Structures are given as structure tokens and as C-alpha cells.
Amino acid sequence: MTTVNNPTPISWAPSQWWDGQDGEWSSFDLRVGTPEQTVRVFPSTAGSATWVVRPGGCEPPSQECTANRGRLFDQNRSSTWKELGQYTLALEENLGRKGSGVFGLDTLSLGLTNTTGGPTLDSQIIAGIETEKWYNGILGLQQQPMNLSDFSDSQPTVLSTLRAKNLIPSLSWAYTAGAHYRSKGSFGSLTFGGSDLSKYIPTNVSFTLAPDVGRDLVVGIKSITSTFVNGSVSSLLPSPTLAFIDSTVPYLYLPEDACKAFETELGLVYNEENNLYFVDEALHQILLNINPQFTFRLGNDKLSEPSVDVTLPYASFDLVMTPPMRDNATSYFPLRRGNDSQITLGRVFLQEAYVMVDYDRKNFTVAQAVFDDNAQPNIIPIPWNATATPSNDKGLSREATIGIGIGSAVFFLLATIIGVLAMLRRRKRRDRQAMTDVAPDTVDSPEFKPFSYTSIQEIGHQSMPEMHDTGYLELLNESAPSGSDKVLNELADGTHTPPCELLVPPTPSIHELASSGLSISPGSTSQDRNGSSRDYVTPDSSAESVLPHTTLSPHTLHNTLSIQSGTEQAIVKPAQVPKQINVNKALPQEPLGNMPNYGDYPSPRSRFSVEVPAPAYKRSRPPLARQNTSETRKPLAPSKSYATIFDVEEYQDKASANKSRHGSF
Numbered sequence: 001m002t003t004v005n006n007p008t009p010i011s012w013a014p015s016q017w018w019d020g021q022d023g024e025w026s027s028f029d030l031r032v033g034t035p036e037q038t039v040r041v042f043p044s045t046a047g048s049a050t051w052v053v054r055p056g057g058c059e060p061p062s063q064e065c066t067a068n069r070g071r072l073f074d075q076n077r078s079s080t081w082k083e084l085g086q087y088t089l090a091l092e093e094n095l096g097r098k099g100s101g102v103f104g105l106d107t108l109s110l111g112l113t114n115t116t117g118g119p120t121l122d123s124q125i126i127a128g129i130e131t132e133k134w135y136n137g138i139l140g141l142q143q144q145p146m147n148l149s150d151f152s153d154s155q156p157t158v159l160s161t162l163r164a165k166n167l168i169p170s171l172s173w174a175y176t177a178g179a180h181y182r183s184k185g186s187f188g189s190l191t192f193g194g195s196d197l198s199k200y201i202p203t204n205v206s207f208t209l210a211p212d213v214g215r216d217l218v219v220g221i222k223s224i225t226s227t228f229v230n231g232s233v234s235s236l237l238p239s240p241t242l243a244f245i246d247s248t249v250p251y252l253y254l255p256e257d258a259c260k261a262f263e264t265e266l267g268l269v270y271n272e273e274n275n276l277y278f279v280d281e282a283l284h285q286i287l288l289n290i291n292p293q294f295t296f297r298l299g300n301d302k303l304s305e306p307s308v309d310v311t312l313p314y315a316s317f318d319l320v321m322t323p324p325m326r327d328n329a330t331s332y333f334p335l336r337r338g339n340d341s342q343i344t345l346g347r348v349f350l351q352e353a354y355v356m357v358d359y360d361r362k363n364f365t366v367a368q369a370v371f372d373d374n375a376q377p378n379i380i381p382i383p384w385n386a387t388a389t390p391s392n393d394k395g396l397s398r399e400a401t402i403g404i405g406i407g408s409a410v411f412f413l414l415a416t417i418i419g420v421l422a423m424l425r426r427r428k429r430r431d432r433q434a435m436t437d438v439a440p441d442t443v444d445s446p447e448f449k450p451f452s453y454t455s456i457q458e459i460g461h462q463s464m465p466e467m468h469d470t471g472y473l474e475l476l477n478e479s480a481p482s483g484s485d486k487v488l489n490e491l492a493d494g495t496h497t498p499p500c501e502l503l504v505p506p507t508p509s510i511h512e513l514a515s516s517g518l519s520i521s522p523g524s525t526s527q528d529r530n531g532s533s534r535d536y537v538t539p540d541s542s543a544e545s546v547l548p549h550t551t552l553s554p555h556t557l558h559n560t561l562s563i564q565s566g567t568e569q570a571i572v573k574p575a576q577v578p579k580q581i582n583v584n585k586a587l588p589q590e591p592l593g594n595m596p597n598y599g600d601y602p603s604p605r606s607r608f609s610v611e612v613p614a615p616a617y618k619r620s621r622p623p624l625a626r627q628n629t630s631e632t633r634k635p636l637a638p639s640k641s642y643a644t645i646f647d648v649e650e651y652q653d654k655a656s657a658n659k660s661r662h663g664s665f
Helices: 063-068 158-164 256-266 281-290 398-436 541-549 554-558 648-662
Strands: 010-012 014-019 025-032 037-044 050-053 082-088 100-110 120-129 137-140 172-176 189-192 194-196 218-227 233-235 241-245 252-254 276-278 293-299 307-313 319-321 330-333 335-337 353-358 363-368 379-381 472-476 487-489 522-527 533-537 563-565 568-571 609-616 639-647
Touching: 014 037, 025 050, 025 137, 037 050, 082 120, 120 158, 172 194, 218 256, 233 256, 241 252, 252 256, 256 335, 276 335, 307 363
Parallel strands: 037 137, 050 120, 252 335
Antiparallel strands: 010 189, 014 025, 025 037, 025 100, 050 137, 082 100, 100 120, 172 189, 172 353, 189 194, 194 379, 218 233, 218 241, 218 293, 276 330, 293 307, 319 330, 353 363, 472 487, 472 568, 522 533, 563 568, 609 639
């Protein structure tokens, strides 16, 4: 007996009728209005309101129609009816079902009588329907209030009213649809605030309610297999999918590829007009003989474990449509093709499944139903505090876990992007620094001393071919004789040409520019910008016509050049130049006589140099001839650049110094 202080579960007894035009379904008695009018309805796991069939649903009136539709409710005969207006039913619109009903408030009682049913509830929202899209009435099991016009005018459901009045121990229910094909027929079972242990196999697999209150009982169908009497097993679900459990409709809505797998395995023929599979007598007999068993493996989502199996025999799919749905009784297989928003496990599934929903904890359970004619009901409560609500000590909720996972992924992505940008920035900074760093000498040299020149290299008229690359620069002095391995290596170049030898000093060499038939002699002396006396080579007409077009000739490159500084001697192997040299590109492209003077430099010939491509080093400071070289240099990787092999200005500086010291050059 239910008391206010100690509420117990309410078990709603079935009507012991099998109703429906699309199969034989166990219905439940409901008393509506004042005086009470008894109707039969099906529990709806998706609905919130109570629907009853109005007299207009059977036109013309007939006893057969009235009985088939579970009896009628006439609101005009109820003194407690308060009409609210006509509204859309707003249920299963995603399945293409649309309709409207007359909504109002009235009293409602569970069961055939007070002794066999539950308490009487006042001001419950009821919709009177006449459409045949829903042939029988329903009682919504949802706890979500109904809002007809706006959110400020919400109406409580039967479940929430029972809990608000403390008539049940928790905001929960448990339901199985019953199975007319089992033994002598097993009626459905519905319990508010508890469950019937005699009706299912206990399981520890729990499912979380989906956030969409209109489609909250969502499970992941991981697989569907068929097992035949000969032991063969076939897979009927190509890929896992999510499905909504809805007892309002009788069908299974599955993806098209799954439906085609059913067609292949069972020989079903799809009727596109009705989106159904009708079964003729021959196929019906074959299916009875092979008697397939269909196992649905369910998880909280499509991939996660644990999972639970629910097995349905072929008899649960062996249904018959009757008028007015079909002119004649027709066997059919309750399977329909659906898109992602329509995948549904309907009432046919709940014949063999027992569902327990706990809205307090936002979870539910799906278990295999049990059919034992000798078993006595074993009703147990689902207390509101049976398990703690989601909290820190029980771990994070599914929504929180998903949120943290998404946040972590975004953080990792941002960190990766920042790291890549930082690496690219450091690489650019390193490249810029490498462009300005000074390459080290392979051997520390003493304090720089003026070079003395014992020979002058001549530049001929012919083009110099590309020099053979042997890949090293060797410095010769007393502390580092030839073969001492003190060499500066260069990356090898794959292109080789006949070797020729070019001898230049390791620092910018100073040469006198000459050409065949061209006499170069010191010119007049003038003051440079530092106030020092400077000798210049006098430009003449022949120089103006020759210099801009002068190229290096192979035979002129074999002349020996000895460059000395104290006791050191440097020889540059010709292989240091990996590419063909075109001196013309480095020389002025205009006759010297046409070029203007530059400040303190009276002759433009003191400002140009001949450059050849070679493994050289970038300079961030003046040439060594003008700087103390005692400091230590850090090595850099060689890069293909240009090494100066002719600098007139330095030559003129040194020539002037030698002239003043020796009297002639």
C-alpha cells in the first residue's frame, strides 16, 4: 500500500487485451474524466501527454471500430474536462507522422478499478485524437512537461505528478511490451518507481540519456546477427548506428544497407510505396521453417564497451496488418528503411526487451526480457538515492568527459601550431644570422702584416671554363705544411670540367689588371679621403674599350702567383670555383671614360672588382687587411657565394705603400 511517508512502486496491470491494427499488442486500462470513461492505451516511451480516441475517430460509429481502437472518450460527457484548444501532436514528425488533437485537462486514473490500478490524478493533460495515423491511444512515460502555447504554461506529465505527490519512490519506470506469441501469451508489464525482477535478466550495462529530451533513449546498435536452425550466422548490420527506443510505433527503422542485408538473408521483397516488407504465404512458411533468431548487440554508443545482447525470435517479427490499414489481413515483416534521424527500435523490439529508465540519475537499462508463466511478480523500488548522482567521487559525466576531450584536442592543436611557428621563426632568424656571420680561418694567423707581391697575374681575353672541383682549400706555412690535413673542405659539386689552376690568397687578392696589348702603368698621385697618398692606374682609351669585355682565359690561369705575409704562404686550388666564371658580369657594363667620379675617388677603376663563384664566407665586418685578426672566429657552414679574386682599391693601397718603400713597383 502506498503511503506518503514511504512510497512504493506502482505496478500498472495490463488490460489483458491484444489491441492494434498493425499487430497484437498488450494494452493497459485507463480511466478518464468524471464520471470515469475506460479506454485502452499503449505506453509511449517517447510521449509526455495522454492520447485518447474521440468519437470522431469512428465514423460512422460502430462497435467494431470502437473495440479495435480501444474504446472512445467523449469529453462532452466529463464534468471535469477543461479544454485548452487544438494543437499539433508533435510526436514522431521525423518519421513523417503528423496530426493534431484537441487538448484539455481532466482527471486520470490508472487501471480498470481503484483496486487493480493506481491513484487518481487531477488536471492531467489529455489529447483527443481522430486521426488513423495513430490508431490507438497512448500514455506518455516521459517526465518532460508539456508546453502547448509557451514555456510559462507547462503541464506536468503522469510520471512527474506521481513523483511530485510522493506516490512513487523515484522519477523512474520499467516496461516491456509483452509477447502474444509466447506460450499462452505474455502480457506487458509497466511499473512506476521500480521494476519487476521476474521480467528480465539483470545486467550491469547502463546507458546515459541523450540530451535531446524528445529523443533521450538512444542506444548504439553495434551489430545485428541472424542465427538459423542449422547453426549458420549472418551479419545484418554493415556498420554500427545509433537508434532511439520508441514504443509508440511498432516498426524497426534501420539504415538502407541493413535493410538490404535482411532482404538478402530472408528473401524479403521491399514495397517502396508503403516502405514495408509484405510476406506472402510461401515466404512465410519458409521463414517459419528456418526460424531465424535476431541478436541485437547494444552499447552506450556505437563503439564503447560494455554491451548487452537482446535476442528476438522470428515470431516477434511475424505480424499481421488488419483493416483499415489493409483491405485484408496481410502478413508483414515490421522493418522500414530510415535515414540517420529516423533509426528507431519500436514496439516490436520491446516484446523481447525490458527497459528501465531513471530520470533522477539520467540513465537507463536495456535487458533481455524473461517469460515464465509460473514466476510471481517481484517488484523492487528504484529509490531516488539508490546511487549517487554524478559527482566528482563517481567520476565525470559523459558530457563532461566529451567536453574535456574536445578541449584537450583543441589545446593540443593550438600548441602544435604555435610550436611550428616558433620553429620556423627560429630557422629564419638562424638563416639571417648565417648571412652576416664571419667564417673562421682554418689556422690562427699572427698579426696581419702587409703583403709583398713578387708576381702579377694577368687576365686574358678568353672565357674561363668551369674549374674541376677537388673540394679543398689548403693553407701552407711552417706550422701547417702540405699534407697536414689542415684544410677547409667544401661540399662537392657533381659537375666537373678539365682542371685548371687559379692561385689566389685566402684573403682578397690584389692584382694589376692587364690585357694583351694593353700597357698598365702607375698614374698620378692624389689624396684619398683618409688623407693618404694613392697611386692610380691611368685609364686610357684602350683600357676603356677592353676592360668591360675582358674575360679570364684558361692559359692565363696557369701563371704562378706567390703571395706572402711574413712566413705564411697561401695557395688556392682552382677546384674551389664550382661554376663557370664570367668576369664580364662583375665588371662595369659601361666604358670607364663615361662613368662619373665618386667623391674622393677620381677614377672609377678604383671601385670595381672581379668576383667568381666559390665556397666563401659571409662577412659582417671589414676585410682583414683593415682589421686586427687576433680574435677567434666561429665556424660557419660554407655556402656557395662569391669570393673576390680582384680588388683594385686594395691593390692601389698596397702598390702606393710599396712604391714609397722601394721607390718603384
